[in-house]
Amino acid sequence: GQQVMQIPQYQHVQEGEDFTTYCNSSTTLSNIQWYKQRPGGHPVFLIQLVKSGEVKKQKRLTFQFGEAKKNSSLHITATQTTDVGTYFCAGVTGGGNKLTFGTGTQLKVEL
Amino acid sequence: NAGVTQTPKFQVLKTGQSMTLQCAQDMNHEYMSWYRQDPGMGLRLIHYSVGAGITDQGEVPNGYNVSRSTTEDFPLRLLSAAPSQTSVYFCASSYSVAGDTQYFGPGTRLTVL
Numbered sequence: 001g002q003q004v005m006q007i008p009q010y011q012h013v014q015e016g017e018d019f020t021t022y023c024n025s026s027t028t029l030s031n032i033q034w035y036k037q038r039p040g041g042h043p044v045f046l047i048q049l050v051k052s053g054e055v056k057k058q059k060r061l062t063f064q065f066g067e068a069k070k071n072s073s074l075h076i077t078a079t080q081t082t083d084v085g086t087y088f089c090a091g092v093t094g095g096g097n098k099l100t101f102g103t104g105t106q107l108k109v110e111l
Numbered sequence: 112n113a114g115v116t117q118t119p120k121f122q123v124l125k126t127g128q129s130m131t132l133q134c135a136q137d138m139n140h141e142y143m144s145w146y147r148q149d150p151g152m153g154l155r156l157i158h159y160s161v162g163a164g165i166t167d168q169g170e171v172p173n174g175y176n177v178s179r180s181t182t183e184d185f186p187l188r189l190l191s192a193a194p195s196q197t198s199v200y201f202c203a204s205s206y207s208v209a210g211d212t213q214y215f216g217p218g219t220r221l222t223v224l
Contacts, residue, residue, distance in 0.1 A: 031210050042201055042215040092210045097161055098169060099209040101154040
């Protein structure tokens with residue numbers, strides 16, 4: 001079945017440092033979504049990418065969708081303590097009805 | 112709108128007991144799903160539904176049953192709880208399909224002794 005892996009599993013940064021998480025799928029995705037889960041909370045939708053090579057920005061967050069539509073990345077510039085949480089990518093293959101989540105990257109930001 | 116609601120928030124069961132986790136949404140969403148979250152394994156799809164009366168299996172369906180008699184409700188039933196089912200369970204809904212924005216409930220933390 002479809003597998004979606006994320007690296008790294010954990011990342012500790014000092015406030016102000018940059019952070020990147022990478023998402024890789026074993027199959028081609030029709031789109032990729034990104035979610036953020038704060039400690040003790042539930043996943044919250046951040047963004048969706050649909051087109052090959054697409055790049056979207058949300059303030060300090062930059063999202064990319066690979067040319068082959070099998071990988072994606074999330075980059076945070078100048079992390080803040082409010083960025084703490086686990087970031088998940090999720091993808092649907094073709095016309096499927098199943099959304100597969102990545103394993104997640106847990107981000108900790110230290111002052 | 113309340114969004115997606117889940118009850119209970121916490122539950123402790125003994126091995127072999129049965130229970131139902133409740134999930135409801137008031138956004139008239141067609142697509143609903145159940146995930147379990149375990150450390151280091153992300154969110155794994157248990158069952159999903161594309162509309163009232165239609166359900167299908169996800170990645171880890173064994174030990175769980177679902178039904179969708181109304182658009183609003185999508186309960187998850189554990190027939191005979193096992194320690195391996197200790198997890199955090201999230202219900203989610205979206206407008207139409209899996210590729211739409213998913214709205215998650217607050218989760219149910221289940222411990223099976």
